[in-house]
Amino acid sequence: MKRESDGVHLEKPLLWSAIAVLVAGIFVADTVTSLEVAVAVLYVVVILLSVWTGSPRAIMLVGAACGILTIVSYLLTSFGDRNSGLANSVLSLVAIGATTYLALRIEAANLATRQAQADLARMSRVILIGELGTSIAHEVSQPLAAIVANGNAAIRWLGASPPNGGEARKALERIVEAAGRAGDVIGRVRGLAARKPPSREPVDLAELVQETLGLALGEIRGSQITLRTELTNLPMVSADRIQLQQVILNFIANAIDAVKADRSSERDLLVSLATDGEKITFSVRDNGVGLPQGSLDKVFDPFFSTKPGGMGVGLAISRSIVEAHGGAVYAAPNYPNGAVFGFTLPIREARS
Template sequence: MRRKRLTFPIERPLLWLGLSVFVAAIFAADTVTDREIAFAVLYVAVILIAAQSGRTRFVATIGIGCAVLTVVSYILTTQGDRQSGLVNGALSLLAIATTTFLAIRNETTEARARQALADLAHMARVTTMGELTASIAHEVSQPLAGIVANGHAALRWLDASPPSPDEARRALGRVVTDADRAGEVIGRVRRLVTKSPPSRDRVDLVELIDEALVLARAEIRRNRVVLRTDYGVDLPPPLVDRVQLQQVVLNLVVNAAETMGGLETGPRDLLVSAASDASKITVSVRDTGASLAPVAIAQVFEAFYTTKPGGMGMGLAISRSIVEAHGGTIYAALNHPRGMVFGFTLPLNTTRTV
């Protein structure tokens, strides 16, 4: 799961072309050379390339296709010894069948592991949302209160003598804005708790982080934390699972807010930043809360490690799985003069994601 993999996006016509040329070359060589020269074993390479697509049905089709081509080219070949040609052909077929089988089995196991991670991540997300319910309810009740107040105001402007439709319209405009705001918050929560299959999209990272911050806003406020953001210009859009990445950001931000909520004195500054270089994007969440001891830093990403009375200790473990499934790394370091920096990197080249 943690290993990086090349991808073979079967949507790409150029890759199709390359693969077809490769297959045609093997087929031609296998057909024009003597029977006992088993060029067909090279089909194994074709199957291995196809396996990078991560699609079992595609791999099976390619495997069967290669086997058929091997037989066809044996029939078409006119030169060479029949007997040893038959043995070599059979060996090629065996190699093709074994490779196809192993590639499919490997992929099925990985798919199951990916699904298990997705399920676990979903469960943790629902739990986090449960913990944030009070905060989110607050986030929705504010615009609702605004709607009620402005609705009353609009009625008063209309009932006045003379009525003032302009003022009423303005009040109704505010009603619509507030209703939109409440609707957006609910929409975000819904997207996070709805069970959707893992996906990969090019996403605007700033938008992704901002959405997570909206959900954590009341939690940030409740812990009297001062939030700042610092986004690099022209951040390239990474290829990620939007919901899962939002979950990571949310976990880091909520952890930071919680640790600072327990402070007796000192500033409660939270800095969320995103920057990129040629090969990767780095997102970091910097707080001025408790500084962890080196032994704790080594353990925080382990499942069930928690120092909170009601904590689950799953937030960082799941965040690590998600980040690593995206080909990135997650880290924890000391902030200066105090607090912690939790962050993660995402590679900018195309890698397999959960």
């Protein structure tokens, strides 16, 4: 059973069932045994288990319920020394109270950690967008230029003698289409930078990759990089769309930097999706400068970077995102030169 703070869905009904069974068992055992036996101390196990709910309110309710049941059990128990039973009950209540307090502190620390991770992931997305600012500006400038050109054309057609309404209408339709493309680019950037809580929804990976490539297309063209894609039809993935887009964009941006750093006249980038029936694999293959000797096992470590001035957080965050989706990241040399970065997602996750 795994916690939500670890990025894995927690089966809460099963957890609450286990808590209820334990509470009932401890209460019965505490009631039917002698007052000299401090069975109520076992309630601390239930309180620690309640931490996995990820809810401070639930922890407090469980702790209060355990305390009340301890008192009720003491009152219902009819055999044994009352003084010893009272001492045991008081000690049990102290243990329950202390454990509840510690459990609340643990959950507060977990909440702060999750918030810090979310803020760091958002910062990484904003940094990526900044690095791809030229590409984004290029993608927006193209439809804007088309809007201006078609607007002038529409004015000319309407000002002709006689006015050519058919051609003017076509020009106006092209303006609407170009405005839609510009809006799509802006929408993708806003979605990537938005501070949204993680969510799971059906995601078409091929469509998501194409959409993400649209953000980097201007940079790819401006750097004279040959882009090739191999995107096969795949099952829908149950995932956080924005988080997966961040991972894909991070891998593509790193590959672009690696290719640009190489002085070779041939610049090549291959983005592919494939499946072997058990897992889905996304990969970005470049013919850039490649990975330095001995860095293969460390590229996904926090604060490790092979780029001058790099922060070393992008790939670390990408790994945590993919692993939270039940997958794994990988990096390998691309012979004769360059590198391959990618991730895999299990098919069972795609079918969930």
